[in-house]
Amino acid sequence: LYLFARFGKQTDFSPPLHVISVSNRDIEQTFQYFQPASQPEPQRVSNRIRWCFRGFSLSSLNMEPSRYRGYFAVFLLLFGAAYGEQEQLEQVVREPLRCERIDGAQGRLANEDEWRFLGGRAGDRLLLCDCQDSQRSRRRNRELGREDYDHEQQLQSQQQPAFILPAFESTTVATDIVVANCHQLLVPTGTFRALRAGFLPRTVRFVDIDQLTVESFAFETSGAPTGAGMINNVRDRHPVLGPIALRFERCQLEELPANVFHGAALRSVQFVGTTVGIIRSLAVGIRLNQFRIADSVIGRFGRHSFKRAQMEQLQLHNVTMLDAWPSQAWQGLIVSESMRITNSTFLQTVHPAAIMESTTDDLIIEHNVFNQSIADEAFQLAVKTRIWLIGNVFGQLSSNLFRGVVISNETAWNAQPNILLERNLIETFTVSSGDARNFLVIPRNFSLNVQGFRIAQLATCENTNISSSNVWPEVFFLRPFAVTNREDPESYVSVEEFRQEEGCDAGGPDLVLVIVLATLLGVTLLGGGIVGWLCYRHHRKRQRMILLEQKLVQPTPRTYRETQILLKLETVGTLKTDF
Numbered sequence: 001l002y003l004f005a006r007f008g009k010q011t012d013f014s015p016p017l018h019v020i021s022v023s024n025r026d027i028e029q030t031f032q033y034f035q036p037a038s039q040p041e042p043q044r045v046s047n048r049i050r051w052c053f054r055g056f057s058l059s060s061l062n063m064e065p066s067r068y069r070g071y072f073a074v075f076l077l078l079f080g081a082a083y084g085e086q087e088q089l090e091q092v093v094r095e096p097l098r099c100e101r102i103d104g105a106q107g108r109l110a111n112e113d114e115w116r117f118l119g120g121r122a123g124d125r126l127l128l129c130d131c132q133d134s135q136r137s138r139r140r141n142r143e144l145g146r147e148d149y150d151h152e153q154q155l156q157s158q159q160q161p162a163f164i165l166p167a168f169e170s171t172t173v174a175t176d177i178v179v180a181n182c183h184q185l186l187v188p189t190g191t192f193r194a195l196r197a198g199f200l201p202r203t204v205r206f207v208d209i210d211q212l213t214v215e216s217f218a219f220e221t222s223g224a225p226t227g228a229g230m231i232n233n234v235r236d237r238h239p240v241l242g243p244i245a246l247r248f249e250r251c252q253l254e255e256l257p258a259n260v261f262h263g264a265a266l267r268s269v270q271f272v273g274t275t276v277g278i279i280r281s282l283a284v285g286i287r288l289n290q291f292r293i294a295d296s297v298i299g300r301f302g303r304h305s306f307k308r309a310q311m312e313q314l315q316l317h318n319v320t321m322l323d324a325w326p327s328q329a330w331q332g333l334i335v336s337e338s339m340r341i342t343n344s345t346f347l348q349t350v351h352p353a354a355i356m357e358s359t360t361d362d363l364i365i366e367h368n369v370f371n372q373s374i375a376d377e378a379f380q381l382a383v384k385t386r387i388w389l390i391g392n393v394f395g396q397l398s399s400n401l402f403r404g405v406v407i408s409n410e411t412a413w414n415a416q417p418n419i420l421l422e423r424n425l426i427e428t429f430t431v432s433s434g435d436a437r438n439f440l441v442i443p444r445n446f447s448l449n450v451q452g453f454r455i456a457q458l459a460t461c462e463n464t465n466i467s468s469s470n471v472w473p474e475v476f477f478l479r480p481f482a483v484t485n486r487e488d489p490e491s492y493v494s495v496e497e498f499r500q501e502e503g504c505d506a507g508g509p510d511l512v513l514v515i516v517l518a519t520l521l522g523v524t525l526l527g528g529g530i531v532g533w534l535c536y537r538h539h540r541k542r543q544r545m546i547l548l549e550q551k552l553v554q555p556t557p558r559t560y561r562e563t564q565i566l567l568k569l570e571t572v573g574t575l576k577t578d579f
Contacts, residue, residue: 220263380404
């Protein structure tokens with residue numbers, strides 16, 4: 001219908017029919033009106049439609065153009081769509097990618113922008129594997145307008161076949177290898193295995209690849225320093241590393257498989273502007289100088305993804321992690337210098353023991369956003385120098401965060417690593433059930449330095465009753481009846497200021513004293529009452545005894561002789577003298 005509306009007003013049709021000159025853009029716009037969600041890719045159908053236009057013309061069929069051209073266009077569209085649907089079920093055939101040798105002299109003669117894109121310098125021997133023949137496409141970019149060029153690049157990427165990077169031969173000599181501008185690319189096992197040890201490249205770059213698939217042992221080389229002593233000697237501060245700096249720029253990887261870097265002579269691995277679906281278990285298990293992920297998206301880490309990995313620097317910068325950080329994801333990781341996580345966003349929970357049985361000199365977590373909670377003892381590692389948490393936003397944080405942190409065995413006996421908490425915002429702060437007044441569980445032999453620690457919970461005398469009074473000036477809670485939002489520092493009040501204003505400290509000790517004094521007074525009064533009652537009973541008893549004595553008949557005073565005579569009278573009877 002689109003072709004009919006576009007060419008229906010044409011009256012001059014000279015054989016062969018000029019519909020054959022329809023551009024790619026016309027075909028793609030036409031296909032948008034006929035393609036259901038389940039149809040194949042547009043470029044396949046457009047190729048079939050163009051083939052149909054190439055083989056037929058209204059003149060060869062002796063048809064009247066003005067009468068049949070609309071039906072003929074619709075027929076060709078439906079035929080192309082049906083043929084494309086059948087083609088979608090065909091197996092993907094990968095074509096071998098061809099590489100071109102570019103020397104430094106050629107680079108100086110070529111365009112300056114092209115040579116800067118390739119990263120070349122004078123005297124370099126660069127091996128360029130470009131799926132779109134980048135030199136011609138960039139020259140065409142200068143000739144075409146920007147809009148036409150973008151549309152042309154989009155059509156080329158859609159029509160581009162799937163490529164496979166063939167194994168490099170042992171005679172390959174290049175200082176830099178660049179693989180760029182691919183829609184689908186497979187890097188199979190053993191691609192770099194044949195490279196000789198003395199002729200390994202300085203850099204290997206993958207640039208602008210929409211669907212990059214890397215197999216296990218893909219970067220294995222015969223010249224890799226994989227001796228047992230070199231890998232297992234953890235205390236070696238300056239190990240012998242490979243010369244290759246591997247870099248992924250603006251690529252999309254569904255996964256990073258296990259042992260993908262095993263046996264590779266790598267010095268560093270960098271992901272820049274790249275999307276990685278999952279980093280599988282044992283994906284990174286070699287010794288490196290630096291492992292860096294910047295401006296990228298990571299789906300999730302697999303368990304033991306960095307097990308047995310040894311490196312000097314591990315950096316995550318401006319990374320968005322979509323799934324939860326599972327337990328034991330970074331287990332057995334040895335970082336001799338610094339472990340940095342900066343300007344990143346974690347959308348899901350960080351589980352307990354996310355970093356486990358690992359060691360590092362410095363753990364720096366700076367300017368990150370943790371939307372969900374960080375579980376208790378999420379970081380279980382040995383630290384030598386310092387732990388810095390600066391400018392982070394936590395959805396939920398526990399007082400047991402550092403409970404699993406220990407001091408490194410390499411630390412001096414009198415050293416005291418520092419834990420710095422500066423300008424952090426916590427939505428919900430939970431304390432351990434054992435001691436509600438404990439602020440943070442600090443590991444043994446560590447010092448704590450707190451600056452601008454904000455907790456987005458309403459300040460009360462109960463939750464501000466922190467045992468560590470030295471951190472009161474730097475711990476802030478939401479001010480009651482604050483009129484600004486919680487991101488504004490004016491909405492917060494320090495623990496020290498709040499407790500002074502509300503009289504939390506004044507009411508606490510005096511109340512205890514009053515209770516103690518009242519208890520003592522009560523005991524005294526009770527004791528006095530009991531003693532008084534006992535005294536009163538004793539006095540009454542004595543009075544009764546006196547009255548009883550007064551009522552008794554007093555005996556007549558007699559001598560001892562008179563008493564004997566009376567006793568005998570009572571026992572014997574009447575005396576003779578009585579007569």
